[in-house]
Amino acid sequence: MKDDMGKSTRSHSQTRRGAPESISIEAVARKAKVSTATVSIVLNGKGERYRISKATQERIKDVAKKLNYEPNPVARSLRLGRTQTIGFVIADLANPFFAELATTLERLCHEHGYLLQISASGDDVAMEEEIIRNFVAKSVDGLIIATSHEESDFLSDIASRTPTVFVDRKIKGSNCCWVTSDNYESAKEAIRRLIDKREFREVAYIGGAPSLSSNIERLQAYENVLEEAGVPVARRIVKEGAFTCDAGKAAMSDIIEEIGRPPDAVFTASYTLLEGALAELKRRYGAAQPDIAIATYDDHPLLDYVAPPILSVRQDCPLLAESAFSILTSMMSGSSGLQRIIAPARIIQR
Numbered sequence: 001m002k003d004d005m006g007k008s009t010r011s012h013s014q015t016r017r018g019a020p021e022s023i024s025i026e027a028v029a030r031k032a033k034v035s036t037a038t039v040s041i042v043l044n045g046k047g048e049r050y051r052i053s054k055a056t057q058e059r060i061k062d063v064a065k066k067l068n069y070e071p072n073p074v075a076r077s078l079r080l081g082r083t084q085t086i087g088f089v090i091a092d093l094a095n096p097f098f099a100e101l102a103t104t105l106e107r108l109c110h111e112h113g114y115l116l117q118i119s120a121s122g123d124d125v126a127m128e129e130e131i132i133r134n135f136v137a138k139s140v141d142g143l144i145i146a147t148s149h150e151e152s153d154f155l156s157d158i159a160s161r162t163p164t165v166f167v168d169r170k171i172k173g174s175n176c177c178w179v180t181s182d183n184y185e186s187a188k189e190a191i192r193r194l195i196d197k198r199e200f201r202e203v204a205y206i207g208g209a210p211s212l213s214s215n216i217e218r219l220q221a222y223e224n225v226l227e228e229a230g231v232p233v234a235r236r237i238v239k240e241g242a243f244t245c246d247a248g249k250a251a252m253s254d255i256i257e258e259i260g261r262p263p264d265a266v267f268t269a270s271y272t273l274l275e276g277a278l279a280e281l282k283r284r285y286g287a288a289q290p291d292i293a294i295a296t297y298d299d300h301p302l303l304d305y306v307a308p309p310i311l312s313v314r315q316d317c318p319l320l321a322e323s324a325f326s327i328l329t330s331m332m333s334g335s336s337g338l339q340r341i342i343a344p345a346r347i348i349q350r
Contacts, residue, residue, distance in 0.1 A: 023069045032056075032063040039064075085115045086328065087135035089145045091123045091243065095272050097298050097315065098146065101167065104321035105144065112329065114141070123148040123209060123242055136162055142328045147171060150211035163331035167324045170213040177331070179323045179341045181315045183217035186345035187297055190313050191225040191267050193349065194295040200264040202234055206251040206277055207269040208243035215240065218269045218297055237263060248276020249283075256280075262290040271298035274310070299348055309350035319343045 025043075029036045039060055041050050047057040063069075086109060090098040102118055109116040117135065121128035128148050132155075135143060142163040149155055151172040158164060159176045166178040195203060205222045208215040219240070226233050236258045239251035248268060255263055262281065268274040274296040281289060291308075299314035323341045330339070 023067045025069070028060065028064050028067060028069050031067065032060045034060060043069075082141050083139050084113055085117055085138070085140045087132070087138075087140040087143045088116055088118045089128060089131050089135075089143065089147070090118065090120050091146055091148060092272070093118070093120045095243065095270070096300055097168075097271065097317065100317040101146075101321045104318050105325060108322065108325045121148055125149060129154055132158055142332050144324050144328060148209070148212070150213075163328055165324045165328045165331070167320060168214055172213070175338060177327050177339045179320050179327065179343065180214070181320065181345045182342050183214050183297075183345075184221050186313045186347065187218040187221035187267075187269075188225055189347055190295045190297070190311055191222055192229075193347065194265060194267065194293055194311055195225065195229055195231060197293055200231060200293070202237055202259070202263055202265070203231055204237040204255050204263040204266040205239065205269070206248055206255075206266060206273050207238075207240040208247070208273070210240045212243075215243075215269055222267055243270045243272055245272050245276040245279065248273035249280045250276070252277040252280040256284065262292050265293040265295075268294070268296040271296060271300050271312075274298075278306075303348075304350065311350065312348045314346045314348050316343050316345060 025036050025039050028043075029039045032039065034056065038052060038056070041047060042052060042057050042060045043064060086105075088102060088105060090102065092098060093102075098120075102116070106116050108114075117138075117140065119131045119135075121131055125148050128145075132143065132145070136158065140162070142165075143158070144165050144167055145155070146168045147155060147166055148169075149171060151174070155164075155171055156174050156176065159174070164176060166176055166180075168180055170178045170180060191203070203222075203226060205219060207219055210216070210219075219238070222238075223233050237255045239254055241247035241251060251273070252266075255266075262285075266277065268277055274294070277294075281292070289308075294308075295311040295313075296303075297313045297315075299312040303310050303312055320343050323343065327339045327341070330337075
């Protein structure tokens with residue numbers, strides 16, 4: 001609208017395009033004719049506790065609504081000593097396992113009023129520590145970490161000061177809370193079913209970083225099952241590197257070069273490693289795929305369409321994420337008990 005001089009004007013509650021302006025708590029207090037402390041008490045839902053009359057509470061709320069007052073989240077965080085944020089450190093955003101964990105955690109955080117901040121370390125120890133330091137500097141309320149460490153005084157110190165839950169991977173010798181799948185038992189059952197099909201000259205193993213607890217447990221299962229079945233464990237076809245597609249390609253290439261042909265059977269310790277192994281077989285043999293029996297840890301819907309059928313271990317990602325979130329929120333509420341959960345995984349026989 002225009003005033004008597006023809007100059008354009010607007011109300012305090014509107015910006016140039018009709019959006020609400022930033023209104024301070026002092027402006028609400030002036031308009032309601034009360035102190036800023038009274039406004040803060042009422043708008044934080046504590047009016048009854050401090051015996052502020054219903055009429056005054058209604059007046060303050062009405063003024064705040066008319067002025068489009070929005071509380072300052074930074075000031076609120078400083079006042080409450082909480083930021084309502086959780087940091088989630090993962091190895092690889094492209095890994096379907098971590099993507100599924102993140103999806104469930106995002107939903108849980110949204111439902112409970114938290115913001116989930118996600119950052120990937122690439123399984124690099126130095127990068128992981130930098131990410132965690134940044135999260136701590138931003139005063140996150142808690143951390144969920146899929147660590148690339150085998151053992152770490154740094155992480156133990158962080159966990160002693162900031163509520164922390166490790167997921168999928170554990171820290172050796174630490175007194176930290178963690179949630180993981182039953183890596184050993186589920187991998188053992190998968191490999192047992194794989195070699196029960198027929199006799200093999202050899203069964204290869206393609207794994208992740210040798211220091212990670214998940215890889216250690218899956219490799220131990222592989223070695224024990226082969227020993228029980230009387231199948232020799234040939235160290236030259238046990239390949240460990242990283243839980244990535246590129247590492248899977250390199251491992252399968254090395255195995256083929258070592259024995260001069262594809263192995264009779266192979267167990268890959270993650271879906272990403274399986275992708276790489278299959279890509280290398282495709283590169284070398286094209287449509288004439290060799291007859292290899294394959295089992296893998298982790299599962300993916302695309303495996304329903306792969307021939308020959310691939311046996312897989314399906315981790316319960318929703319349960320892992322829900323358990324980690326439950327433990328973390330309990331810790332953030334003051335619980336100091338040590339909690340550790342081993343979630344069952346399912347064998348998918350196609």
